[in-house]
Amino acid sequence: MISNLVKENIKSLIPYEVKECETVAKLDANENNNVDYLLNQKIAKALMELKVNQYPDTDCCELRRILGKQLRLSPQQLLIGCGSDQIILMILQAFIGAGDKILIHTPTFGMYKISTQIVGGSTIEVPLGEDFTFDYYNFVKVMKKEAPKVVFLTNPNNPTGGVIPREQIIRIIEHANGIVVIDEAYVEFYGETVLDLVNYYPNLIVLRTLSKGYGLAGARVGYGVASKELMGILYKVKPPYNIGSLSQVAAKVCLENKEMLDRVIKEIIIERDKMADVLSDIPDIKVYKSHGNFLLCKVGKAKEVYQHLADHKVLVRYFGEEGPLKGCIRITIGTKEENQLVVKLLMEALGVTKEIAV
Ligand SMILES: Cc1ncc(COP(=O)(O)O)c(C=O)c1O
Structure with missing residues (x-):
C-alpha cells in the first residue's frame, strides 16, 4: 500500500551506496587519512x-x-x-x-x-x-x-x-x-x-x-x-x-589552521604521484593520471583483486564489470603505511613477485 503512494521518480531511484565495514585502511571515499592529530585537540578545545x-x-x-x-x-x-x-x-x-x-x-x-x-x-x-x-x-x-x-x-x-x-x-x-x-x-x-x-x-x-x-x-x-x-x-x-x-x-x-593542512596536502600530492609510478610498474594495472587525492586504476581480475583487498580489511572503491568503469578500482591516497599495504596486496592478488619500493 505504501509503495503505491511513492512518487514515480522515487520508485525507480537507485540510492547512493555506502559500504560500512571494519577496515584497517579505509581508502574508498577520498577522505584525508593524513590529518594531524593536533587538529583534533584544537577542535576539542574550541568545542x-x-x-x-x-x-x-x-x-x-x-x-x-x-x-x-x-x-x-x-x-x-x-x-x-x-x-x-x-x-x-x-x-x-x-x-x-x-x-x-x-x-x-x-x-x-x-x-x-x-x-x-x-x-x-x-x-x-x-x-x-x-x-x-x-x-x-x-x-x-x-x-x-x-x-x-x-x-x-x-x-x-x-x-x-x-x-x-x-x-x-x-x-x-x-x-x-x-x-x-x-x-x-x-x-x-x-x-x-x-x-x-x-x-x-x-x-x-x-x-x-x-x-x-x-x-x-x-x-x-x-x-x-x-x-x-x-x-x-x-x-x-x-x-x-x-x-x-x-x-x-x-x-x-x-x-x-590552513598552513598545517596545506603541508599535509603537499605530502599527499607527492605520495599520489609516487603511487601512480609504482602502480604503473605492475603488470595488469593501468593508472589514469589523477589531479585528486585518489588514483583510478584499470585492473585485470578487478573483482578478485578488490575481494583480496577487502579480505585484508583494505577498502577501495570497485566499479563492477559493466559500463565505462568496468574493471576499475579507485584507491584513495592514504598514509604511507596504508599505501604500502595496498601495493603489497595488489601485487599478491595479481601474482607479482618482483620487488617494488613504495
Ligand atoms: C566531486 C565531488 N563533489 C562533491 C562531493 C561531496 O562532498 P561532501 O558532501 O562531503 O562535501 C564529493 C564526495 O565524494 C565529490 O567527489
Missing part, C-alpha cells in the same frame, strides 16, 4: 566554549566571514552546506523540476544524477573521451541541442582524476543558457581554480568542500560561491540551521 543548548548560527556568519577573507570574496557570495552534497541539492531544488534537464559528463560523481531524479528532473549524460579525457566539442554540441537549465562540470573529476582546461570551462559558461556549476571538491590537490570568475559570470557557481583536502568529512561542511544574485536564490531554499554548531566550530578551527 568546550560552545553553547550546545542553543541552535546554531543559521547562516554560518562567522564561518563565511573567515572564508570570505581567505578567498577575497564578500560573505554574501558564500553559502555553507551540510557537505557540498546539500548545495548540489539546493541548486537543483531552486532550478530543476519535472521536465527540466541537467547536463553532466560521465563517469562522474553520482549525486548530481541522484539528486536530479529526487527533484523530478532528468539527466543528460555526455561520455568522456579516450582515457576519460573531457570531450569538449561533443559536450558543447549536446549542451546547445538540449539547452539544460543546469550544467555540472567536476574539476578535477571523481572518479577519473582528470581535469578540464580553464579556457574550455570559460567557453562553456559563456555558451550556456543556464547555470554552470564547477565542482572543485578536489581543488587542493590540483591547484587551479575558477573561483575568480564568479565576479564576472552571474550564472556560475563554484562548489568546494572541507571533506577532502581539509580532512573534515565527518563534520559535513561544504560551500558554494556565486554572484550575490544567484546566492539570493539559493538562500531561499536553504533549510534553517543546516550546519550544526559542532561542525561550524570544527570548520572554523580547520580554516584557521
Whole structure:
C-alpha cells in the first residue's frame, strides 16, 4: 500500500551506496587519512566554549566571514552546506523540476544524477573521451541541442582524476543558457581554480568542500560561491540551521589552521604521484593520471583483486564489470603505511613477485 503512494521518480531511484565495514585502511571515499592529530585537540578545545543548548548560527556568519577573507570574496557570495552534497541539492531544488534537464559528463560523481531524479528532473549524460579525457566539442554540441537549465562540470573529476582546461570551462559558461556549476571538491590537490570568475559570470557557481583536502568529512561542511544574485536564490531554499554548531566550530578551527593542512596536502600530492609510478610498474594495472587525492586504476581480475583487498580489511572503491568503469578500482591516497599495504596486496592478488619500493 505504501509503495503505491511513492512518487514515480522515487520508485525507480537507485540510492547512493555506502559500504560500512571494519577496515584497517579505509581508502574508498577520498577522505584525508593524513590529518594531524593536533587538529583534533584544537577542535576539542574550541568545542568546550560552545553553547550546545542553543541552535546554531543559521547562516554560518562567522564561518563565511573567515572564508570570505581567505578567498577575497564578500560573505554574501558564500553559502555553507551540510557537505557540498546539500548545495548540489539546493541548486537543483531552486532550478530543476519535472521536465527540466541537467547536463553532466560521465563517469562522474553520482549525486548530481541522484539528486536530479529526487527533484523530478532528468539527466543528460555526455561520455568522456579516450582515457576519460573531457570531450569538449561533443559536450558543447549536446549542451546547445538540449539547452539544460543546469550544467555540472567536476574539476578535477571523481572518479577519473582528470581535469578540464580553464579556457574550455570559460567557453562553456559563456555558451550556456543556464547555470554552470564547477565542482572543485578536489581543488587542493590540483591547484587551479575558477573561483575568480564568479565576479564576472552571474550564472556560475563554484562548489568546494572541507571533506577532502581539509580532512573534515565527518563534520559535513561544504560551500558554494556565486554572484550575490544567484546566492539570493539559493538562500531561499536553504533549510534553517543546516550546519550544526559542532561542525561550524570544527570548520572554523580547520580554516584557521590552513598552513598545517596545506603541508599535509603537499605530502599527499607527492605520495599520489609516487603511487601512480609504482602502480604503473605492475603488470595488469593501468593508472589514469589523477589531479585528486585518489588514483583510478584499470585492473585485470578487478573483482578478485578488490575481494583480496577487502579480505585484508583494505577498502577501495570497485566499479563492477559493466559500463565505462568496468574493471576499475579507485584507491584513495592514504598514509604511507596504508599505501604500502595496498601495493603489497595488489601485487599478491595479481601474482607479482618482483620487488617494488613504495
Ligand atoms: C566531486 C565531488 N563533489 C562533491 C562531493 C561531496 O562532498 P561532501 O558532501 O562531503 O562535501 C564529493 C564526495 O565524494 C565529490 O567527489
